[in-house]
Amino acid sequence: MVTAHEGSRAGSKAMATSTRTDVGRKRLGGTRLGTRGQPEESRAAILKAAVGEFAEHGVAGARTDAIARAAHVNKALLYYYFKDKDALYEAVLDHVFSGLRARVVPVLESKLLPREKMLEYLAAYFDYIAANPRFPRVVQAEWTRSPGKHTARMERIAREYFRPIYQKLVEVLQAGMETGDFRRVNPMDFLPSMVAVIVLYFSAAPVMKTLMKVDPLSAERIAERRAFVLEFISAALFARRP
């Protein structure tokens, strides 16, 4: 028996073969799809379903059966593609953070001036989360626990994704402070606060829906929120010119 989950990302070019829409897995008209069909589609479907389950119920509360059902796939297939529930969660984390990194690093490596670079960074971060509002919930599901083997995983995530971005942001801050564009702030305090303002709005969206009458995830509301976040951080960071 051969499993697919060892070796990084086997056969990822297969993605382009089928032009069929991702209705995928459903058996329509008696034709039995799903057998020897689209391996990469299956993997993707599982991952997507896992995002939903983990976001909704947390990592311990997530049911592998439910993930399989949502992905229109047999449960054993989860274990064919991923070692176990935990590895699946780790794959989800990688999916989330590599996506963020892809959006954000180009901005940080651009030649913009500190002010503009910071604003572009914020916008890119915000837009990525706004396009995937469940991601903060998925992350915070595990993000908050301290001990155990979680630590090892968290350290990897931190090393691979956070640290490089963090480092570049520190440089932006220092540059801006030197030119006098930015107020003097401690990066260790300021940067997490930026993340907090962007992220918590989305992870708290369910509660906010019960608290306000507006839908916090409606397009207009999100546009407003976006403007606010940029304004808010600007006010907190940019020096007032005399």
Added chain:
Amino acid sequence: MVTAHEGSRAGSKAMATSTRTDVGRKRLGGTRLGTRGQPEESRAAILKAAVGEFAEHGVAGARTDAIARAAHVNKALLYYYFKDKDALYEAVLDHVFSGLRARVVPVLESKLLPREKMLEYLAAYFDYIAANPRFPRVVQAEWTRSPGKHTARMERIAREYFRPIYQKLVEVLQAGMETGDFRRVNPMDFLPSMVAVIVLYFSAAPVMKTLMKVDPLSAERIAERRAFVLEFISAALFARRP
């Protein structure tokens, strides 16, 4: 058989009777404590242990056996004092939020001017969380899930704790904006952002420990963080006088 978990807060004055330290329930020297001993102490021990478990593992990941063990109490006693795991979690939420309300509402009802009142509010909020760094994690464990019967509970919590505080804060903001002390902000955006900045630092403490070399919960670090938060919100909210 009689259970204690119906009727709100039965016999809560018993708390003051015993001056003994809360080593409590351990059977030391053959004396069998725990039987008809300190009912309110048992309840409190369970609640405290539950806070720890829920913070560490989330609501689904929390093990009732572990809670009982940590409280030095038989598991069945959980079900004597609380209807079920879910009710226990609800009790924990009430514990957390009533504590917060108790600290924060007096400030909001004081006669301070908008600027000072807002700063006092922030300080009170921050200090409460800093004294109980696990609380944000307990809350966010469930705070993020949308559907199901969670909704009913969330609505109760929102109505009972959030809404009154929120309302008072809106008034403070409006007063400050009218006097020109505050910049013009949308409360619906500004207030959650304040919470975000205070709270996320603590719920993310585990990750931050792996990211920075400093312990994010050390006394000095927390003092620094406190100053930063006040400064940060001030910069974002207070109008620059020309």
Added chain:
DNA sequence: CTCTCCTAATTAACCAGTTAGTTAGATTAT
């Protein structure tokens, strides 16, 4: 071109360990 055989992809059925919750009774203060 087609018949085999190989193998990746997929599934139905199952199992062993766990876990929330229960029961029937014990202990003790009043």
Added chain:
DNA sequence: ATAATCTAACTAACTGGTTAATTAGGAGAG
């Protein structure tokens, strides 16, 4: 006694993970 407080032992249901078997696309032989 009687009722409040507490416990050891038990169970019903669930859940992560496994297994053995199945399906069909493709490669090579003829």
